[in-house]
Amino acid sequence: MAEPLLKIAGADVFYGASQILFGVDFSVEKGQTMALLGRNGAGKSTTFKMIAGLAPPSRGEVRLAGETVSGKPPYRIARAGIGYVPEDRQVFPEHTVDDNLIVGAKKGPRGDAHWTTERIYEVFPILAGMKTRLAGRLSGGEQQMLTIARTLMGNPDVILLDEPSEGLAPIIVQAIADLIRRLRDMGVTIILAEQNMHFCLGIATHATVVDKGQIVYRATIEELRHNEEIKSRYLAV
Numbered sequence: 333m334a335e336p337l338l339k340i341a342g343a344d345v346f347y348g349a350s351q352i353l354f355g356v357d358f359s360v361e362k363g364q365t366m367a368l369l370g371r372n373g374a375g376k377s378t379t380f381k382m383i384a385g386l387a388p389p390s391r392g393e394v395r396l397a398g399e400t401v402s403g404k405p406p407y408r409i410a411r412a413g414i415g416y417v418p419e420d421r422q423v424f425p426e427h428t429v430d431d432n433l434i435v436g437a438k439k440g441p442r443g444d445a446h447w448t449t450e451r452i453y454e455v456f457p458i459l460a461g462m463k464t465r466l467a468g469r470l471s472g473g474e475q476q477m478l479t480i481a482r483t484l485m486g487n488p489d490v491i492l493l494d495e496p497s498e499g500l501a502p503i504i505v506q507a508i509a510d511l512i513r514r515l516r517d518m519g520v521t522i523i524l525a526e527q528n529m530h531f532c533l534g535i536a537t538h539a540t541v542v543d544k545g546q547i548v549y550r551a552t553i554e555e556l557r558h559n560e561e562i563k564s565r566y567l568a569v
C-alpha cells in the first residue's frame with residue numbers, strides 16, 4: 333500500500349529541558365479532514381509547530397508524500413507542501429485583501445497552481461466583496477478567512493488549521509465551519525486542531541486525540557461521536 337500523504341512517526345519534542353510531545357504517531361491520507369483534538373495544553377499547537385518545522389522533533393520524523401521533511405528549515409517545509417495557519421491570524425494589515433492573497437501565491441511542490449485569486453473569491457465570497465479593503469480593517473473572522481485563503485494560494489498538499497474558531501462569535505464560527513466543509517468537499521487535505529469537539533463533528537472525517545503530549549486515540553469521526561469513554565476522559569464532554 334502507498335504511504336499516506338502525511339506521516340508523523342515516533343516524534344518527541346522538547347522545549348528546553350521539558351519534553352512536550354512523546355512518540356507522536358499518526359497519519360493523514362490525501363483528502364481526509366483530520367480533527368486533532370485535545371484539552372488546553374494537550375500538545376496540539378506543538379504538534380503543528382513540529383510538522384511546520386518551528387519545533388523540530390529530537391527523535392522520530394515527519395514525512396510528506398514519502399519524503400522526510402523534519403529537520404528542514406520551516407521555509408523549506410512550507411515549500412515542500414505544508415500550509416500552516418497558526419492560532420494568531422497573520423495578515424499584512426497595511427495591505428489590501430487582494431495584495432495579501434497575491435503575496436501568498438506560489439506553485440505547489442509538484443508545480444500545480446490550482447489556487448488563483450479568482451478561485452479563492454469563488455470559494456470565499458465574503459472576501460470577494462472586500463478585495464480593496466486593508467486587511468487590518470477586517471473583522472477577526474474575516475482575517476481568519478484571509479489567512480486560510482492566503483495559505484491556500486501557496487497550493488499546499490496539506491493545510492494545518494490551528495483553532496480557527498477560537499475567539500469568534502457563533503455566527504462567524506458557523507461561517508468558518510461552512511468554509512472548511514467546502515474545502516473538505518473539494519478534496520483539500522486538512523488537519524484541524526480544536527479543543528471543541530462539537531465544532532469538528534460536522535466537519536472532520538477522522539479524529540486523533542492528544543493528551544499530555546501523547547496520542548491516545550485514532551478513529552473516524554463517527555467512531556469518536558459514539559465513544560463516550562474517550563469523550564469524557566480526554567475531551568471533557
Ligand SMILES: Nc1ncnc2c1ncn2[C@@H]1O[C@H](COP(=O)(O)OP(=O)(O)OP(=O)(O)O)[C@@H](O)[C@H]1O
Nearest residue numbers: 347350352370371372373374375376377378379527
Ligand atoms: N514555548 C514553550 N516553552 C515551554 N513550554 C511550552 C511552550 N509552549 C507550550 N508549552 C507547553 O507545552 C504544552 C503543550 O502546549 P500546546 O500549546 O501545544 O497545547 P495545545 O493543545 O495547543 O493547547 P492550546 O489549546 O492552549 O493551544 C503545554 O504544557 C504548554 O504549557
